[in-house]
Amino acid sequence: MELIADILMIAGTLAVAVYCVVLARRLSRFTDLEKGVGGAIAVLSAQVDDMTKTLTKAQKTAGMSAAKLEDLTQRAEDVSRRMELLIASMHDLPAAPEPVKPNPKAEAEWREPQEGPEGETLFLSQRRRVEAAQ
Known part of the structure; x- marks a missing residue:
């Protein structure tokens, strides 16, 4: 009976020894930096670092853009005030006199006929047409 108990x-x-060897191999693969969870943790850590750098750059860029936008807004408000003053000063100016419309009949009376290069008349006054018709 002792022999059976010893066997x-x-x-x-x-x-138990085989079970321990299997567990040791799994644990070594689990913590492997290239394939296991250790590798996944290393990759995630690198990604977090990259995202932190990118976020820092984005915050700096956003701050600069906000400063530029504030400057442009201030300039636009200044220009708007100037334009309002100019428009207000335009109301104080007297109205421009209406231009005198030329009388076509009066112009036709003083024009003399002009002859072109071939001897034909280019411009005739109204008086000449009336005289020619009589």
Whole structure:
């Protein structure tokens, strides 16, 4: 009976030894920096660093853009005030006199006929047409 107990004890010890070897291999693969969770953690850590740098750059850029936008807004408000003053000063100016419309009949009376290069008349006054018709 002791012999059977010793054989079972040796078999159990071997099974536990095999189980420990399997667990050790799994644990080494689990913490491997290239393939296991350790690798995933390393990759995530690198991504967090990259995202932190990108976020810092984006915050700086946004701050600069906000400053430029504030400057442009201030300039636009200044120009708007100037334009309002100019428009207000335009109301104080007297109205421009209406231009005198030329009388076409009066112009036609003083024009003399002009002859072109071939001897034909280019411009005739109204008086000449009336005289020619009579």
